[in-house]
Amino acid sequence: MSGYVEAGYAVVTATLSIYAVGLLRRQRSVEARLRDLGAAREHR
Amino acid sequence: MNFREGERKAAAPALNSRSKMTRSLLVLGLILLALAYVLFKGATNSLQYFLTVQQANASRAKLGDTTFRMEGVVVPGSIVATPVGVDFTIRYSSSLDRVIDYGTPPQLFQPSIPVVIQGHFQGNAFLSDLIMVKHSSNYVAEHPNRIKDAGGTAS
């Protein structure tokens, strides 16, 4: 095509992918910590 | 965004909160500075982004040789490529101006396309150093069946 089209699609894909993957990772880590917290409470 | 680092430092007492305050105010200050710059550029450019050829010709004496942007349509058949750029006639309604442009016109530059040019009047011509193509909001497929009708294949 022209390079510009590809660049536009690439910028959108890259930005949104990075953000979405970041969200998933943050979600997983915060949920893991909440589970740890629950387990610690039960332990006590 | 605010919580991203927050989780680690959240409950950390005053020790951290001071530097966090300084840092966040610094970030806020930088953003406000950028905002002021953009608003200044807006105030000096956007409010009167261009004059039409008609308006420019009407206030030609007042404009003198000040630099401004002018809008019009490229008159078909008027385009002449020159060693430094391109010459053409620009039209808005019944007003015309001869344009001498220095620099490469954008790839969509062509007869009958609306353009915004930047430059100033000199003698009988408008000396431009920037041509911008003003695209309409209509999108129509490029002669959809032209190639097929001719027995070819699109590539």
Add this chain to the structure above:
Amino acid sequence: MSVPRLSSRRLRSALGVSALLLVGLTFWLGLFVTPPAEVMGNLVRLLYVHPPVAWVAYLAYGVTTAASLLYLWKRTRRRAFDLIAAASAEVGVIFTGLTLATGSIWGRPTWGVWWTWDALLTATAVLFLLYLGYLALRMVPMPEERRGVRSAVAALIAFVDVPIVHESVYWWNTLHQKPSVLNPSLNVEVHGIMAWTLLLGFVAFTLGYAWMTWTRYEISKRRLLLEEAGLAASIDDRMPAAEVVR
């Protein structure tokens, strides 16, 4: 402690997956199926990305504004609204950034310039900075409710720029064209499969926005739960929980 309910979790996952599929479909149609356009040729393919992304930015700030209003009104003041406002603004800033980036990439070959200070572009840059400022304001340490109120007020002020951005092409002379879809007559000035692809783009990115904002909100909610339990991970390692002051 609210362990996420399975049903809402599944709904959110389904939302995420469908957003991903529809964005993929939009990209495939946009890049390979739709025809090149008159005048623009292949550059028209950025049409399926740039307006939908800009629309999502408007939508995100609309949600932030609604949530901020609900937070400001004492009878409906709930922490959830503050968190939703923040989550939506964060996603909005990303989409505004993408609007500016894709617009610039599209502007270079069509207009001939990466950037120009016309009213629409300038107002969009202002929009980006206003909401970036909103997010920065939220990082300033202060008591939760005060932060909530102040950010909500800031959000309302920032939203004033959204109609300005949208109306700028009518109020002032601009290089940017008038909207092809969200125009006053809602007359789609795009033809055939190009129009369908564009509309699909709007739907796809809207779903993506919904998934991102929802997920971001759930993360904030859980982080607050953690903070309130006084057990942020690093502190947990260093001192007994009892000593942690909230």
